[in-house]
Amino acid sequence: MPVVMSRLLRKQQSLWNVKYRLQQCRYFKRKADQTSKGLSPKTERSDKSQSSDKLAIVKARFKKDSLEHIDVQYTDRINVPFRAAVRPFLFAIGFTGFTFGTASLWQYEEMRKSAFKSFFGSSRYKDMFQVPKYGHYRQKINEWWNSLPEGRKVAVGIIGINVVVFLAWRVPALQHTMLKWFTSNPASNVRCLPMLFSMFSHYSLWHIAINMYVLWSFAASAGAMFGKEQFLAMYLSTGVWASFASYINKIAIKRFNPSLGASGAIMAILGAVCARYPDSQLQIIFLPFFSFSAGTGMLGIIGLETAGTILRWQFFDHAGHLAGILAGWYYVKYGYAQIWGNREPVMRWWHSIRGPPKET
Numbered sequence: 001m002p003v004v005m006s007r008l009l010r011k012q013q014s015l016w017n018v019k020y021r022l023q024q025c026r027y028f029k030r031k032a033d034q035t036s037k038g039l040s041p042k043t044e045r046s047d048k049s050q051s052s053d054k055l056a057i058v059k060a061r062f063k064k065d066s067l068e069h070i071d072v073q074y075t076d077r078i079n080v081p082f083r084a085a086v087r088p089f090l091f092a093i094g095f096t097g098f099t100f101g102t103a104s105l106w107q108y109e110e111m112r113k114s115a116f117k118s119f120f121g122s123s124r125y126k127d128m129f130q131v132p133k134y135g136h137y138r139q140k141i142n143e144w145w146n147s148l149p150e151g152r153k154v155a156v157g158i159i160g161i162n163v164v165v166f167l168a169w170r171v172p173a174l175q176h177t178m179l180k181w182f183t184s185n186p187a188s189n190v191r192c193l194p195m196l197f198s199m200f201s202h203y204s205l206w207h208i209a210i211n212m213y214v215l216w217s218f219a220a221s222a223g224a225m226f227g228k229e230q231f232l233a234m235y236l237s238t239g240v241w242a243s244f245a246s247y248i249n250k251i252a253i254k255r256f257n258p259s260l261g262a263s264g265a266i267m268a269i270l271g272a273v274c275a276r277y278p279d280s281q282l283q284i285i286f287l288p289f290f291s292f293s294a295g296t297g298m299l300g301i302i303g304l305e306t307a308g309t310i311l312r313w314q315f316f317d318h319a320g321h322l323a324g325i326l327a328g329w330y331y332v333k334y335g336y337a338q339i340w341g342n343r344e345p346v347m348r349w350w351h352s353i354r355g356p357p358k359e360t
Contacts, residue, residue, distance in 0.1 A: 185259070
């Protein structure tokens, strides 16, 4: 009898251990309270987990007084050295080269398609490559899509990805994954890819609505200035550099709250348009009777974001905003000639691989 009882107890204990491990896998679950909204992680973690992940987040919540920061608590006191930013810095350089190199190849393929169309005739090109749209609604959607400027076609794709990620935040089972990969934080064990993924991540409805509205407003002008290929490359690369600037600021002031949002990249687009057309008149949606020049607006934003960075305001990621708008200004003044103006060797190399257009 004691042997049987001992076996039953051991079996019950093993079942409890399995249940406890399964509970540990559910790190975060939705739990709103009076002081916060969004996430409330499970705080109990095994000693093995704590020893292997000394910077683990044990509590996270979205505070009402911030759109781009998440209030978190860690298992221990954190001190992230500046050398932790070396790998993100190298990632930002490599990603910038990759995006502009890919954009160069994309532009080459568009030029090749245009040359193919001119050589064989537009009617024959349509018969060979364009599939007619059947159905009333498909034709209406196709007409709407063809009426969009190139910049807004790019914006449609960006907005679509942002909406998908926004909805993913609403799935309780995904929230730990979202916090790890879709927020940028120098204290995290993964620092590079979140610099990119956090650009498409929003938790607040107001946050995504404002950002996507501003992107849509400036996308047509940016697309006309740069073309869709360069516009997308600039958007992605400047967003990564804005995340890197946010890393540096957080390490300097020793505040390691995860950030999210496309504001850094959108600020770069805004800065580029304002630098190219400084005399253009802009208006604020909530103050339609008040207008100002684009140059004045850019200087005002730079001053506001500089003050927010120095005074350590927490409502926005001011360091990311400041880096974004300065990156956009720099690209128009100097970066275009330094980066996009030197793409010809890449296009020549790709042309040597592709060869001249041939009729199939």
